[in-house]
Amino acid sequence: AQSVTQLGSHVSVSEGALVLLRCNYSSSVPPYLFWYVQYPNQGLQLLLKYTTGATLVKGINGFEAEFKKSETSFHLTKPSAHMSDAAEYFCAVSHYNQGGKLIFGQGTELSVKP
Amino acid sequence: DTGVSQDPRHKITKRGQNVTFRCDPISEHNRLYWYRQTLGQGPEFLTYFQNEAQLEKSRLLSDRFSAERPKGSFSTLEIQRTEQGDSAMYLCASSTQDFNGEAFFGQGTRLTVV
Numbered sequence: 601a602q603s604v605t606q607l608g609s610h611v612s613v614s615e616g617a618l619v620l621l622r623c624n625y626s627s628s629v630p631p632y633l634f635w636y637v638q639y640p641n642q643g644l645q646l647l648l649k650y651t652t653g654a655t656l657v658k659g660i661n662g663f664e665a666e667f668k669k670s671e672t673s674f675h676l677t678k679p680s681a682h683m684s685d686a687a688e689y690f691c692a693v694s695h696y697n698q699g700g701k702l703i704f705g706q707g708t709e710l711s712v713k714p
Numbered sequence: 715d716t717g718v719s720q721d722p723r724h725k726i727t728k729r730g731q732n733v734t735f736r737c738d739p740i741s742e743h744n745r746l747y748w749y750r751q752t753l754g755q756g757p758e759f760l761t762y763f764q765n766e767a768q769l770e771k772s773r774l775l776s777d778r779f780s781a782e783r784p785k786g787s788f789s790t791l792e793i794q795r796t797e798q799g800d801s802a803m804y805l806c807a808s809s810t811q812d813f814n815g816e817a818f819f820g821q822g823t824r825l826t827v828v
Contacts, residue, residue: 604756609754636819641821641822641824642821642822643718643805643807643819643820643821643822644757644805644807644819645819646816646817646818649816690756690757692756699745699762699764699769699770700745700747700762700809700817701747701759701762701770702747702749702757702759702817703759704756704757704758705756706754706755706756707754707755707756
Protein backbone atom coordinates (compact mmCIF):
# COMPACT_ATOMS: atom_id res chain seq x y z
CA ALA A 601 0.00 0.00 0.00
CA GLN A 602 1.09 3.54 -0.64
CA SER A 603 0.55 6.63 1.49
CA VAL A 604 1.66 10.23 1.72
CA THR A 605 2.20 12.43 4.76
CA GLN A 606 2.54 16.17 4.45
CA LEU A 607 4.04 17.75 7.55
CA GLY A 608 2.26 20.95 8.45
CA SER A 609 -1.24 21.73 7.29
CA HIS A 610 -0.44 25.46 7.23
CA VAL A 611 2.82 27.17 6.34
CA SER A 612 3.29 30.94 6.39
CA VAL A 613 6.25 32.74 4.85
CA SER A 614 7.12 36.31 4.03
CA GLU A 615 7.33 37.46 0.45
CA GLY A 616 10.86 36.79 -0.81
CA ALA A 617 11.55 34.09 1.78
CA LEU A 618 12.32 30.45 1.14
CA VAL A 619 9.36 28.12 0.71
CA LEU A 620 9.73 24.58 2.05
CA LEU A 621 6.79 22.19 2.01
CA ARG A 622 7.45 18.72 3.38
CA CYS A 623 6.27 15.42 1.96
CA ASN A 624 7.10 11.89 3.06
CA TYR A 625 5.79 8.82 1.33
CA SER A 626 5.41 5.15 1.97
CA SER A 627 5.60 2.72 -0.91
CA SER A 628 6.60 -0.90 -1.29
CA VAL A 629 7.48 -0.34 -4.95
CA PRO A 630 9.45 2.39 -6.69
CA PRO A 631 7.20 5.43 -6.47
CA TYR A 632 6.17 8.08 -8.90
CA LEU A 633 5.89 11.35 -6.96
CA PHE A 634 4.03 14.56 -7.74
CA TRP A 635 3.27 17.99 -6.42
CA TYR A 636 0.01 19.65 -7.38
CA VAL A 637 -1.23 23.16 -6.58
CA GLN A 638 -4.86 24.12 -6.05
CA TYR A 639 -6.21 27.64 -6.01
CA PRO A 640 -9.58 28.32 -4.33
CA ASN A 641 -12.51 26.64 -6.06
CA GLN A 642 -10.26 25.34 -8.80
CA GLY A 643 -8.98 21.97 -9.91
CA LEU A 644 -5.44 20.79 -9.40
CA GLN A 645 -2.50 21.84 -11.54
CA LEU A 646 0.66 19.78 -11.80
CA LEU A 647 3.74 21.61 -10.51
CA LEU A 648 6.31 18.87 -11.05
CA LYS A 649 6.80 15.13 -11.06
CA TYR A 650 9.41 12.48 -10.45
CA THR A 651 9.15 9.16 -12.25
CA THR A 652 12.68 8.00 -13.03
CA GLY A 653 16.08 9.52 -13.67
CA ALA A 654 17.37 12.73 -12.10
CA THR A 655 16.26 13.03 -8.49
CA LEU A 656 16.14 16.83 -8.52
CA VAL A 657 13.19 17.91 -10.59
CA LYS A 658 12.26 21.40 -11.61
CA GLY A 659 8.71 22.50 -12.16
CA ILE A 660 6.70 25.51 -13.08
CA ASN A 661 6.74 28.86 -11.30
CA GLY A 662 10.26 28.34 -9.93
CA PHE A 663 9.44 25.32 -7.77
CA GLU A 664 11.66 22.28 -7.46
CA ALA A 665 11.70 19.06 -5.44
CA GLU A 666 14.24 16.38 -4.66
CA PHE A 667 13.50 12.69 -4.42
CA LYS A 668 15.44 11.20 -1.50
CA LYS A 669 14.90 7.47 -1.38
CA SER A 670 16.84 6.97 1.84
CA GLU A 671 14.60 9.50 3.60
CA THR A 672 11.42 8.56 1.69
CA SER A 673 10.93 12.25 1.09
CA PHE A 674 9.98 14.56 -1.75
CA HIS A 675 10.04 18.07 -0.30
CA LEU A 676 8.99 21.06 -2.39
CA THR A 677 11.06 24.23 -2.36
CA LYS A 678 11.15 27.67 -3.94
CA PRO A 679 13.96 30.11 -3.18
CA SER A 680 11.81 33.23 -3.05
CA ALA A 681 8.09 33.29 -2.31
CA HIS A 682 5.73 35.47 -4.27
CA MET A 683 2.28 36.60 -3.22
CA SER A 684 0.80 34.59 -6.09
CA ASP A 685 2.18 31.38 -4.56
CA ALA A 686 -0.49 31.45 -1.86
CA ALA A 687 -2.53 28.29 -2.46
CA GLU A 688 -3.04 24.70 -1.31
CA TYR A 689 -0.29 22.25 -2.24
CA PHE A 690 -0.72 18.50 -2.48
CA CYS A 691 1.90 15.81 -2.66
CA ALA A 692 0.86 12.55 -4.33
CA VAL A 693 2.30 9.12 -5.02
CA SER A 694 1.60 6.56 -7.69
CA HIS A 695 3.28 3.66 -9.45
CA TYR A 696 3.50 2.68 -13.09
CA ASN A 697 1.32 -0.42 -12.65
CA GLN A 698 -1.53 1.34 -10.85
CA GLY A 699 -3.29 2.74 -13.85
CA GLY A 700 -2.40 6.31 -13.02
CA LYS A 701 -4.29 6.32 -9.72
CA LEU A 702 -2.91 9.02 -7.41
CA ILE A 703 -2.76 8.79 -3.62
CA PHE A 704 -2.72 12.31 -2.16
CA GLY A 705 -1.53 13.76 1.10
CA GLN A 706 -3.84 15.95 3.13
CA GLY A 707 -2.42 19.15 1.73
CA THR A 708 -0.48 22.16 2.98
CA GLU A 709 -1.93 25.64 2.77
CA LEU A 710 0.75 28.19 1.96
CA SER A 711 0.23 31.79 3.04
CA VAL A 712 2.55 34.54 1.85
CA LYS A 713 2.80 37.72 3.93
CA PRO A 714 3.75 41.01 2.29
CA ASP B 715 -8.89 21.60 -26.69
CA THR B 716 -9.84 23.50 -23.56
CA GLY B 717 -8.87 20.83 -21.05
CA VAL B 718 -11.03 18.74 -18.76
CA SER B 719 -14.48 20.21 -18.25
CA GLN B 720 -17.02 19.35 -15.60
CA ASP B 721 -20.67 20.19 -15.38
CA PRO B 722 -22.26 21.56 -13.28
CA ARG B 723 -19.74 23.55 -11.25
CA HIS B 724 -22.07 23.72 -8.29
CA LYS B 725 -25.02 21.59 -7.24
CA ILE B 726 -27.27 21.99 -4.23
CA THR B 727 -29.65 19.15 -3.60
CA LYS B 728 -31.95 17.92 -0.90
CA ARG B 729 -31.09 14.81 1.03
CA GLY B 730 -32.50 11.74 -0.67
CA GLN B 731 -32.42 13.15 -4.18
CA ASN B 732 -30.34 11.72 -7.02
CA VAL B 733 -27.66 13.79 -8.73
CA THR B 734 -25.56 13.26 -11.84
CA PHE B 735 -22.32 14.95 -12.79
CA ARG B 736 -20.65 15.00 -16.16
CA CYS B 737 -16.97 15.07 -17.11
CA ASP B 738 -15.53 15.68 -20.56
CA PRO B 739 -11.87 14.68 -20.67
CA ILE B 740 -9.17 15.90 -22.99
CA SER B 741 -10.07 14.32 -26.30
CA GLU B 742 -6.98 12.18 -26.86
CA HIS B 743 -6.92 10.87 -23.27
CA ASN B 744 -8.24 7.35 -22.87
CA ARG B 745 -8.01 7.26 -19.07
CA LEU B 746 -10.52 9.09 -16.92
CA TYR B 747 -10.53 9.32 -13.12
CA TRP B 748 -12.99 10.47 -10.47
CA TYR B 749 -11.86 11.79 -7.11
CA ARG B 750 -13.70 13.21 -4.11
CA GLN B 751 -12.30 16.03 -2.01
CA THR B 752 -13.75 17.14 1.31
CA LEU B 753 -12.85 20.38 3.04
CA GLY B 754 -9.30 20.46 4.28
CA GLN B 755 -8.39 17.10 2.77
CA GLY B 756 -6.59 15.84 -0.27
CA PRO B 757 -8.51 14.24 -3.12
CA GLU B 758 -9.50 10.61 -2.60
CA PHE B 759 -9.60 8.21 -5.53
CA LEU B 760 -13.04 6.88 -6.40
CA THR B 761 -12.77 5.09 -9.73
CA TYR B 762 -11.13 5.12 -13.13
CA PHE B 763 -11.83 4.10 -16.70
CA GLN B 764 -9.64 3.08 -19.55
CA ASN B 765 -11.70 3.80 -22.62
CA GLU B 766 -15.19 2.53 -21.71
CA ALA B 767 -14.00 -0.09 -19.22
CA GLN B 768 -14.20 0.70 -15.52
CA LEU B 769 -10.99 -0.88 -14.24
CA GLU B 770 -10.97 -0.03 -10.56
CA LYS B 771 -13.38 1.17 -7.91
CA SER B 772 -12.44 2.34 -4.45
CA ARG B 773 -14.08 0.90 -1.35
CA LEU B 774 -15.19 4.50 -0.79
CA LEU B 775 -17.56 4.07 -3.70
CA SER B 776 -20.71 2.76 -2.03
CA ASP B 777 -23.50 1.11 -3.98
CA ARG B 778 -25.25 4.48 -4.14
CA PHE B 779 -22.51 5.69 -6.49
CA SER B 780 -22.28 4.64 -10.09
CA ALA B 781 -20.03 5.85 -12.86
CA GLU B 782 -20.22 5.25 -16.57
CA ARG B 783 -18.22 6.07 -19.65
CA PRO B 784 -20.38 4.54 -22.37
CA LYS B 785 -18.44 5.47 -25.48
CA GLY B 786 -15.06 5.98 -23.98
CA SER B 787 -15.41 9.75 -24.17
CA PHE B 788 -17.35 11.66 -21.52
CA SER B 789 -18.21 10.14 -18.16
CA THR B 790 -21.04 10.53 -15.69
CA LEU B 791 -21.02 10.02 -11.95
CA GLU B 792 -24.42 9.45 -10.35
CA ILE B 793 -25.15 9.51 -6.64
CA GLN B 794 -28.48 8.03 -5.62
CA ARG B 795 -30.32 8.90 -2.40
CA THR B 796 -27.84 11.58 -1.47
CA GLU B 797 -26.75 11.99 2.13
CA GLN B 798 -25.22 15.00 3.87
CA GLY B 799 -21.93 13.13 4.02
CA ASP B 800 -21.81 13.19 0.23
CA SER B 801 -21.21 16.95 0.31
CA ALA B 802 -17.80 17.43 -1.28
CA MET B 803 -15.95 18.55 -4.37
CA TYR B 804 -16.00 15.89 -7.08
CA LEU B 805 -12.97 16.11 -9.33
CA CYS B 806 -12.47 14.50 -12.71
CA ALA B 807 -9.07 13.99 -14.31
CA SER B 808 -7.79 12.45 -17.50
CA SER B 809 -4.50 11.13 -18.81
CA THR B 810 -3.03 9.11 -21.62
CA GLN B 811 -2.61 5.37 -21.25
CA ASP B 812 1.12 5.75 -21.55
CA PHE B 813 1.16 7.08 -18.04
CA ASN B 814 3.90 9.62 -17.63
CA GLY B 815 2.50 11.00 -14.45
CA GLU B 816 0.51 13.90 -15.75
CA ALA B 817 -3.16 13.74 -14.99
CA PHE B 818 -5.08 16.86 -15.98
CA PHE B 819 -7.83 17.90 -13.60
CA GLY B 820 -11.09 19.66 -14.21
CA GLN B 821 -12.33 22.45 -11.98
CA GLY B 822 -14.64 20.11 -10.12
CA THR B 823 -18.29 19.96 -9.17
CA ARG B 824 -19.08 21.15 -5.68
CA LEU B 825 -22.01 19.23 -4.22
CA THR B 826 -23.92 20.50 -1.21
CA VAL B 827 -26.56 18.22 0.27
CA VAL B 828 -29.04 20.04 2.52
